Amino acid sequence: MYDILKTINSPADVKKLNAEQLNALAADIREALFNRLTKFGGHFGPNFGIVETEIAMHYVFDSPRDKFVFDVSHQSYPHKMLTGRKAGYIEDEHFIEDSGYTNPDESEHDLFNVGHTSTSVSLATGLVKARDLKGEKYNVLALIGDGSLSGGEALEGLDFAGSEIHSNLIIIVNDNQQSIAEVHGGLYKNLDELRSTKGKAPNNFFKAFGLDYIYEENGNDIQSMIKVFERVKNIDHPVIVHINTQKGKGYKLAEENREAWHWCMPFDRETGKWHVEFPEETYTSLTTEYILNKAKQDKDFVFITPAMPNLFGLSPDVRKGMGPQYVDTGITEEHAIAFASGVAKAGGKPLVGTAATFIQRTYDQVSQDVCINNNPVTILLNYASLDGLTDVTHLGVFALSAFSNIPNLVVLAPTCKQEYLNMLNWSVDQKEHPVMILIPGNAVTSREADKDFSKLNTYKVEQSGEKVAILALGDFYQKGEELANQIEIQLGFKPTLINPRFANGVDEKLLKDLQKNHSLVITMEDGIIDGGFGQKVANFYSLTDMKVKTYGLKREFYDRYNPAELLKELGMTPEQIISDIKNLLQ
Amino acid sequence: MYDILKTINSPADVKKLNAEQLNALAADIREALFNRLTKFGGHFGPNFGIVETEIAMHYVFDSPRDKFVFDVSHQSYPHKMLTGRKAGYIEDEHFIEDSGYTNPDESEHDLFNVGHTSTSVSLATGLVKARDLKGEKYNVLALIGDGSLSGGEALEGLDFAGSEIHSNLIIIVNDNQQSIAEVHGGLYKNLDELRSTKGKAPNNFFKAFGLDYIYEENGNDIQSMIKVFERVKNIDHPVIVHINTQKGKGYKLAEENREAWHWCMPFDRETGKWHVEFPEETYTSLTTEYILNKAKQDKDFVFITPAMPNLFGLSPDVRKGMGPQYVDTGITEEHAIAFASGVAKAGGKPLVGTAATFIQRTYDQVSQDVCINNNPVTILLNYASLDGLTDVTHLGVFALSAFSNIPNLVVLAPTCKQEYLNMLNWSVDQKEHPVMILIPGNAVTSREADKDFSKLNTYKVEQSGEKVAILALGDFYQKGEELANQIEIQLGFKPTLINPRFANGVDEKLLKDLQKNHSLVITMEDGIIDGGFGQKVANFYSLTDMKVKTYGLKREFYDRYNPAELLKELGMTPEQIISDIKNLLQ
Secondary structure, eight states, X not given: OOTTGGGOSSHHXXXXXXXXXXXXXXXXXXXXXXXXXXXXXXXXXXXXXHHHHHHHHHHHSOTTTXXXXXXXXXXXHHHHHHTTOTHHHHSGGGGGGOOSSOOTTTOTTOOOOOOSSSOHHHHHHHHHHHHHHHTOOOXXXXXXXXXXXXXXXXXXXXXXXXXXXXXXXXXXXXXXXXXXXXXXXXXXXXXXXXXXXXXXXXSOHHHHTTOEEEXXXXXXXXXXXXXXXXXXXXXXSEEEEEEEOOTTTTOHHHHHOTTXXXXXXXXXXXXXXXXXXXXXXXXXXXXXXXXXXXXXXOTTEEEEESSOGGGGTOOHHHHHHTGGGEEEOOSOHHHHHHHHXXXXXXXXXXXXXXXXXHHGGGHHIIIXXXXXXXXXXXXXXXXXXXXXXXXXXXXXXXXXXXXXXXXXXXXEOOOSHHHHHHXXXXXXXXXXXXXXXXXXXXOOOOOOOOSOOOSTTOOEEEEOOSEEEEEXXXXXXXXXXXXXXXXXXXXXXXXXXXXXXXXXXXXXXXHHHHTTTEEEEEXXXXXXXXXXXXXXXHHHTTTSSOEEEEEEEXXXXXXXXXXXXXXXXXXXXXXXXXXXXXXXXX | OOTXXXXXXXXXXXXXXXXXXXXXXXXXXXXXXXXXXXHXXXXXXXXXXXXXXXXXXXXXXXXXXXXXXXXSSTTOHHHHHHTTOTHXXXXXXXXXXXXXXXXXXXXXXXXXXXXXXXXXXXXHHHHHHHHHHTTOOOOEEEEEEGGGGXXXXXXXXXXXXXXXXOSOEEEEEEEOSOSSSSOOSTHHHHHHHHHHTTTOOXXXXXXXXXXXXXXXXXXXXXXXXXXXXXXXXXXXXXXXXXXXOOTTTTOHHHHHOTTTTSEEOSBOTTTOOBSOOOOSSOHHHHHHHHHHHHHHXXXXXXXXXXXXXXXXXXXXXXXXXXXXXXXXXXXXXXXXXXXXXXXXXXXXXXXXXXXXXXXXXXXXXXXXXXXXXXXXXXXEEEOOSTTXXXXXXXXXXXXXXXXXXXXXXXXXXXXXXXXXXXXXXXXXXXXXXXXXXXXXXXXXOOOOOOSOOOSTTOOEEEEOOSEEEEEEOGGGHHHHHHHHHHXXXXXXXXXXXXXXXXXXXXXXXXXXXXXXXXXXXXXXXXXXXXXXXXXXXXXXXXXXXXXXXXXXXXXXXXXXXXXXXXXXXXXXXXXXXXXXXXXXXX
């Protein structure tokens, strides 16, 4: 097992291998990928498809002197194995040490910590600039997948590279004819044309940006890739190396269903079945159901996603049934939001869905295209929670702080199934406000909830009490409920429990009323405190005698944390909060 | 004067004119532009160049049934005159009523309030989508200038239109061979090629996105434009109409110096001289001087701007002298930030400059490409002040709230000339932190200042006193100073005056010390309160007896306000604050 891979401690060892050994190395790497991914999960298709290319990169170029920039970097596993980090793939106890993305803390062969798409070309042009200013000589390579090409940052970068860079830069376009879901956008038609003409089509997307261009059909053949890299090594201007590869290569199921095998949980290699059971009812399943029903009932409704249908349970079959009421814009968050504003302006009912971490791409579009125009766009965010994605590049705990201070935007934080669905219903149908809804990150719970949210910034008192008022926002409501119970049991009085619902508003009347028989207000939010909900409450009371204790996350880039441990570290277990309260009430 | 223009009360009146009258109308419109711009200022070149096109649009199409979307919308003045708003151009007392951008509150002929570039294609595709879902029939037109094409949002929109829209959409690309400064980016080489071949070049940027394409050389000839619009009217698929126009047409000075005449202050028509005298020393002149000296002294230094050299006094001559140490990326904010991260990673010293309102495009790049990687990029923001641009689409008062809650980012708010230059020097040379510097929005003042800012989040006590502590941030420091004086005069005690310097940090030790002999802390910041500086201070004290009064702007889209009046409305004059303090100290 791993006979060749075990001999590779650095890229220098790759250069010693003959053609046969290189092929054996590719096989070893795929076995190592299986080992990690069947047991630990991670990005499947992108890594299985890029094995040969990354071997050839290390064979021909000289990292870390030559600089490799991996777009999204979820296709860097083979590169990692070749740069001293094979243990993270072949020794199960070391899985946790490998981040699954390039990470400069792990290795000098990694330049950036990257987890959002479409960044590699711009980052690489920056390396080129500094290299040239310093008069240094080395190759700079950017690897970008075809799915990432549609992102504005990548397109801006290509345009810049095509006219402003006049020295060595090698941009490898890994064309596997697939984004996470199917590709969308006109440029993919041009990639098709280029593939079918072996790069000879006169109309060439890359050349239109002023870039030199080479096509290589055999992206999964190490010798072909070595040849093409030897041709461009030390080139004196930017060049596109457009390579044709197979996503998921080496695993039949993944080759056949590229969307399903983009990313995986631990699974059985024989059957492909994931070793995980999802509960029957999740916020995802509720969302899918809402979307499908709404589309059937209301011809003005349209669900829009920048390449994230899977987050909302919209499998290929299901979305096909929605016809023109389903729009995957491709990886184009900015466009998706502006597009939705246009839909709303012309009387449609747009619901835009993506992950909280990716909506960060659209601060300006949400502010300018949507909110200044006050167009009724609803933005639905998954993983806006510390219980969501825990990789430093995918944290959803900043979304509330980032977006909730945009004027006109109503940010809703539902606390249970009924409230979530009622908020969705209200939001998509109303015509007064842009709305952002934070999907709870915890398990589905059930409670009665209001249906109308048109009276903005009205909190709901779920339990009236005294002394302490708990404002437990969104999916932290359950923590607030538990805390309220514990206070009653341990401290002997009944606190007030409030469901704020509006994550960026202050219910001034209610907060004022609390002053009558409360001396302490506790805010709990599933995000960073800075810029978020609790600080608005603290500010409201800052000239009064009311004490306000704000619970939430610090302004930090957390990475691969355990959510329960993090809460403890932040002093947010019920025991810790009870202890705080005891002290504060004295 | 304005004989024909005076007869135009709606687009229906345009349709009645013969060829000769249409040309006379164009002449009238240019006279009206002169009338407003010589006296009131505004966007010059874009409007002078587009007169004929907008006349033809209204002649051929039927607004508001047909929908026009104007990118940036600073080229919509002729359209405004043709849609019932000529008074804003020919009657001086009505200038103020016209926003200078499309504005749905002004007219049903305006679809969106737009002031950032590169949005029209995406917004228009959204209109198309809703139109088609509703089964309605009308033309949707997007007008986009060539300068705006390089923005990611526009490129994403073109890519989407090229494959996902299968019905009427007319995208007019107004090619005047100029951004605000000269154009940058490979796609402009392709536009050149298309112009020189009259649209026949086989390599075609727009066709590479899958779009149909028509070229019209005579964009400043009404009859040619009528012909081309009649050809595409009611077309059943998306089409690019690439038109060649002359920026600033009709004013020799503007035709010859397109960069200087993009936008103007009131000026003398004969000489072109602006009726405004700038003080000799401004924060702009200080910045220019810093940039030029730094570039001379340090070969690793590079100034990067997404098409905003003018904000930093970098005229064409000056920037030419900087050689490779000056980079205009074109209108590509996202790329500019990622590019800077690459420069920093490879050992360069990047300083990125733009307007506060445009940096909003880069929330994700600042967070992911720069701050997660902790690369020492310095971002320099102009107009991050209520004293900056007052159009609703150009407000800089959100920047602090939007960006200051990103982990690892150090946000500096200088209070005077020395501090500003010292912060610039420190920031560009250090290698530890990404830094954002907010250029003061007021006149230059002078005071001694520290040179080292490596001890983060340390405030500076500028005057020690008692009872009241004033934390006056950045360019509001002068207001704090005045307030401190007035307190001493009117209330008879000496307050403490603090220059926080770090706009997103809390100096815990200092704030704790204040508790000894102060009962009230006042925060003053030049931005919205929500998510900003004062709320962090309020939060710090929220469990103590310290009262905190936060002064700043509300979370609102202010539009064309008078800064002094706004401050009064917000209760921020010294008299109002003194009155607050009297009440609070009782």
